[in-house]
Amino acid sequence: MRTGAALAGLLCGTMACAQNPAAKNAPLAPFVKVKADTIVLEHVRVIDGTGAPAKEDQRIVIENGKIANVFGGMGNQLFPANTEHIDLTGKTVFPGLVGMHEHLFYPLPDGGSGLLPLYGEMADSAPRLYLAGGVTAARTAGSLEPYTDISVKQAIDEGKIPGPKLFLTGPYLEGAPAIGPQLHTLTGPDDAARTVDYWSAEGMTSFKAYMHITPEELKAAIDHAHEHSIKVTGHLCSVGFKEAASLGIDNLEHGLVVDTEFYSQKKEGACPGQHPPQAELAKLDVEGPEIQGTIRDLIAHHVAVTSTLAIFESFVPNRPPMNEEMRVRSSLLPDAWGSYVTTRASIAEHAADATWTTLLKTEMQFERDFVKQGGLLMAGCDPTGYGGVLPGFGDQRNLELLVEAGFTPEEAIHIATENGAQWLGEDSRIGTIAMGKAADLVVVDGNPAAHIADVEKVDTVFKDGVGYDPQKLIESVHGLVGLR
Numbered sequence: 109m110r111t112g113a114a115l116a117g118l119l120c121g122t123m124a125c126a127q128n129p130a131a132k133n134a135p136l137a138p139f140v141k142v143k144a145d146t147i148v149l150e151h152v153r154v155i156d157g158t159g160a161p162a163k164e165d166q167r168i169v170i171e172n173g174k175i176a177n178v179f180g181g182m183g184n185q186l187f188p189a190n191t192e193h194i195d196l197t198g199k200t201v202f203p204g205l206v207g208m209h210e211h212l213f214y215p216l217p218d219g220g221s222g223l224l225p226l227y228g229e230m231a232d233s234a235p236r237l238y239l240a241g242g243v244t245a246a247r248t249a250g251s252l253e254p255y256t257d258i259s260v261k262q263a264i265d266e267g268k269i270p271g272p273k274l275f276l277t278g279p280y281l282e283g284a285p286a287i288g289p290q291l292h293t294l295t296g297p298d299d300a301a302r303t304v305d306y307w308s309a310e311g312m313t314s315f316k317a318y319m320h321i322t323p324e325e326l327k328a329a330i331d332h333a334h335e336h337s338i339k340v341t342g343h344l345c346s347v348g349f350k351e352a353a354s355l356g357i358d359n360l361e362h363g364l365v366v367d368t369e370f371y372s373q374k375k376e377g378a379c380p381g382q383h384p385p386q387a388e389l390a391k392l393d394v395e396g397p398e399i400q401g402t403i404r405d406l407i408a409h410h411v412a413v414t415s416t417l418a419i420f421e422s423f424v425p426n427r428p429p430m431n432e433e434m435r436v437r438s439s440l441l442p443d444a445w446g447s448y449v450t451t452r453a454s455i456a457e458h459a460a461d462a463t464w465t466t467l468l469k470t471e472m473q474f475e476r477d478f479v480k481q482g483g484l485l486m487a488g489c490d491p492t493g494y495g496g497v498l499p500g501f502g503d504q505r506n507l508e509l510l511v512e513a514g515f516t517p518e519e520a521i522h523i524a525t526e527n528g529a530q531w532l533g534e535d536s537r538i539g540t541i542a543m544g545k546a547a548d549l550v551v552v553d554g555n556p557a558a559h560i561a562d563v564e565k566v567d568t569v570f571k572d573g574v575g576y577d578p579q580k581l582i583e584s585v586h587g588l589v590g591l592r
């Protein structure tokens with residue numbers, strides 16, 4: 109009989125039903141490594157998420173899921189008898205990542221000629237891999253199975269499955285022709301407004317406009333979302349960045365490389381495809397007046413940009429280095445791995461005419477300039493494309509690429525933590541290591557401030573003061589990415 113459980117699910121509010129994650133038989137117990145009312149992290153290097161330089165030999169006190177204190181030296185503080193003290197000498201702690209482009213789906217293995225390109229909902233693997241990779245808060249940036257996303261969020265909040273704090277984005281707001289069969293095609297501004305109203309009522313807290321939306325549909329969507337105090341982001345093509353800013357959009361995904369407004373053949377309200385504009389963009393000077401003008405305009409309109417360098421890198425021949433990909437191989441369904449390496453090889457074969465080698469550099473320069481002038485840059489992994497960029501792993505790779513772009517490790521971590529929290533309006537709760545905030549913390553071996561790749565060496569991920577074992581989370585979904 110399932111009626112009883114279903115009814116209980118309906119009757120109890122999220123918080124009232126939350127389970128103690130380490131209690132006997134609690135579903136999260138197999139993944140929990142540290143659980144105590146009071147936990148003291150000793151002798152740890154702290155990168156606090158504000159962009160400030162790393163501090164050596166700090167002590168972090170966690171009480172009832174929150175950061176109660178952070179200070180240098182040992183002091184003479186008294187703690188309750190059952191306090192758990194953990195010596196983290198040689199390790200570093202930074203805030204849980206606030207991922208801003210974190211879909212719960214992934215491309216299904218290539219089905220062959222004549223079959224539709226489909227994405228599968230990774231309701232089992234994605235939340236675990238995000239958490240294992242240090243992502244403790246995630247905006248989903250466009251949904252293909254909105255009711256599954258809602259159920260997954262509820263299950264995480266109720267302590268039934270492991271995963272990050274999810275900030276759900278509604279179904280894509282896509283015009284005609286929709287880029288895939290899993291997207292709804294808007295029929296006009298009324299439909300855009302109706303879609304936003306409906307999914308806001310269902311609990312979505314942001315929306316993403318997509319490549320073929322018309323300016324009129326985008327305007328209606330933004331106005332209705334703002335009426336619900338909900339923000340709108342976009343991966344646009346039919347609408348240029350400055351036009352979107354003037355319509356009131358709050359965020360643009362991916363950055364300059366998807367901006368079509370500089371394309372010589374651009375027609376009002378129509379997407380010219382991705383490749384022709386990108387071929388022209390690769391020849392533009394980021395320091396020139398056109399792009400600098402766009403940067404100033406976005407900043408003046410308070411439009412944030414989400415950096416997704418990891419997915420862009422996957423289109424560059426022979427990148428990322430194969431050792432990066434070997435980290436994710438065991439998480440993938442063998443067919444999904446096969447699809448990835450086949451496409452990767454064909455990109456490598458056409459290396460001579462690869463625009464993406466230039467575009468990745470262009471994008472990095474744009475992001476640096478955008479931040480230098482005061483723009484709010486955030487980060488997300490976007491586990492799409494042709495595969496190979498996985499939840500959690502991709503977010504770590506993004507940090508490395510932000511450093512390659514010229515940011516300091518501390519700045520890169522700030523972009524991937526506090527900035528996202530600020531956009532979400534959650535910065536009083538999450539995003540930095542500060543007294544009173546949730547104890548959402550990533551402990552890694554080594555020192556990312558000196559060697560950013562150390563962000564991959566995750567030892568423990570704390571969410572609300574509960575320490576999870578990344579290896580156990582990863583092993584629990586071995587071979588499942590691309591399937592479920």
Ligand SMILES: [Zn+2]
Pocket residue numbers: 209211249250343490492
């Ligand atoms: Zn996306």
